[in-house]
Amino acid sequence: MEIINCPVCFSKSQRKIKTKFKTTNIFSCKQCKTSYASPFIKEEFDETYASTGSVNSTGSAKDFIDDLKSTNYEKGINTSAIYLSTFTKRLNYWKKILGKKPSDKLKILEVGCSTGLAIESLSKLGQNVMGIDIDKDAISIGKRRNPNLNIYFGDIIKQKDIGPFDVIFASQVLEHFFTPLELLVKLRSLLKESNSLIHIDIPNHDSLSSFYYKLRPTSKRFGGIILPFHQIGYKRKSLEILFNKLEEKPEILKIFSCTNNHKSFGQSFPSPSKLKTSIVLNAYYGLSKITNSGGLLVAIAKF
Numbered sequence: 001m002e003i004i005n006c007p008v009c010f011s012k013s014q015r016k017i018k019t020k021f022k023t024t025n026i027f028s029c030k031q032c033k034t035s036y037a038s039p040f041i042k043e044e045f046d047e048t049y050a051s052t053g054s055v056n057s058t059g060s061a062k063d064f065i066d067d068l069k070s071t072n073y074e075k076g077i078n079t080s081a082i083y084l085s086t087f088t089k090r091l092n093y094w095k096k097i098l099g100k101k102p103s104d105k106l107k108i109l110e111v112g113c114s115t116g117l118a119i120e121s122l123s124k125l126g127q128n129v130m131g132i133d134i135d136k137d138a139i140s141i142g143k144r145r146n147p148n149l150n151i152y153f154g155d156i157i158k159q160k161d162i163g164p165f166d167v168i169f170a171s172q173v174l175e176h177f178f179t180p181l182e183l184l185v186k187l188r189s190l191l192k193e194s195n196s197l198i199h200i201d202i203p204n205h206d207s208l209s210s211f212y213y214k215l216r217p218t219s220k221r222f223g224g225i226i227l228p229f230h231q232i233g234y235k236r237k238s239l240e241i242l243f244n245k246l247e248e249k250p251e252i253l254k255i256f257s258c259t260n261n262h263k264s265f266g267q268s269f270p271s272p273s274k275l276k277t278s279i280v281l282n283a284y285y286g287l288s289k290i291t292n293s294g295g296l297l298v299a300i301a302k303f
Contacts, residue, residue, distance in 0.1 A: 002039040007180060008032050008238045009245075018222050024231075026222050032241050035205060035223060035233035040178050080117060087121040089264040090199075094167050097253060097302065098195055106166040109190065112173035116142035116151040123150070132156055156186060163190040169199040171267060175230045181245055188246055188303065196303050198250070201265065204257050204297040205233030208288050239299040250301035257294040259285040265298045 005012050006029035017035065018026035024037040095104060106127050113119055113131025115138050122129045131151035133139055139153045168187045177183045187198050204210060205224035210233070214223045224233040232238075236255050243252055260267045288294045 003027070004036075004038045004040065006032060006034055007036055007178065007232055008034045008234075009241050014038070018217060021219070021227065024227070026225060032237055033235055034238040035225060037225065037227060037231040040231050041228045042178065080120065083117045083121040084124060086263065086266065087118055088125060091122065091125055091127065093264060094197060094199070097300075098166065098197065107164075109163065109165045109168045111156045111168060111170040111187070113151050114138045114142070115145065116149040118171075119149055119151055120146055130162065132159065157182065159186075159190070164192040165190055165196065166192060167197045167199060169197075171201050172203070174200055175202045175224075175232060175234065178231065180232065180242055184242055184246060188248065191303055194303060197300060198303075199298075199300045200239075201267070201296045201298045202234050202239075203230060204293070204295055205235050206293055207257065207295045208284065208291065208293050209295060211293070234297055236297065239297060243299065243301050248303060250303045252299070252301050254298060254300045256298055257288075257292060258296050258298055259288050259294040260296055261285055262294070262296070266296065 003014070006014065009029060009032040011029050011031040013030040014027040015030060016025050017028050021037070024039055024041050026035055027038045028035045091106070092102070094100075094106065095102060098106075100106065108122055108127050108129045110118055110122075110129070110131040111133075113133045114135065116131050119129050119131040119142075129150060131149070132154050133151065134153070134155055136153050139151055142149050142151050168191060170183075170187070174180050174183060184198070191198070203224040203226075207224065210223040213221045217223075220227045222233070225231060236257075239255050240252060243250055258265050285294075
């Protein structure tokens with residue numbers, strides 16, 4: 001079985017930490033402590049995507065799209081107000097660190113825009129926004145909800161004639177790439193030369209839920225690794241190393257963990273099945289906050 005170098009720091013020094021998967025093993029890089037599948041199971045990932053046109057990390061892609069169609073996402077009910085609140089706060093933060101006036105309009109790209117709720121919110125806030133996603137079904141659902149949404153199906157790596165942007169943000173995208181540095185290089189190329197931002201969030205391999213799945217791994221999950229979709233388990237140091245591997249090193253403003261329901265940096269919405277208050281979920285969020293082990297890793301870098 002082929003053993004690959006660390007996909008974050010490219011080190012060859014590694015140790016095997018799990019061997020029960022059918023076609024791969026889980027290794028930990030001795031240098032940067034990033035965990036990853038080795039070898040990557042590209043064939044299974046490619047076949048899953050090719051058969052559905054959709055990408056989902058926690059179940060089948062068909063189940064994910066059926067969920068989108070049958071819940072609040074398609075019409076934007078309930079979730080749209082949460083998105084608008086979250087992105088009002090996030091937009092104010094972006095403008096503040098870029099030295100912009102509240103009335104200034106930013107040119108913003110969302111990579112992995114799904115059905116476009118974030119794009120819709122930022123558009124309502126008067127920004128010049130564009131979204132791109134490799135999921136055809138999610139784009140179609142967004143367009144049915146709002147035909148005026150500036151969202152498109154496409155592979156971000158292949159984009160050439162877009163930008164430059166003040167801000168590029170990507171939520172739950174980097175973990176789907178086998179070559180994460182390639183994505184960051186591409187995002188940097190689409191930014192304005194100076195006074196611009198990359199804002200990403202990814203699953204936290206050191207979160208409370210990830211800790212549970214390290215102690216009790218399943219046939220497809222170990223910590224933040226969910227096969228075949230998330231094959232790299234990221235830590236804070238992983239993100240710091242990736243950004244510092246860029247030819248033009250940015251000013252890393254923040255790398256931190258937060259809960260998924262964080263009012264400014266969270267994923268903006270609870271699970272469709274948990275829109276009502278959940279004592280267990282709130283307790284989990286509270287404990288995650290206290291232990292600084294939220295489910296999201298957020299990184300914001302300025303160029």
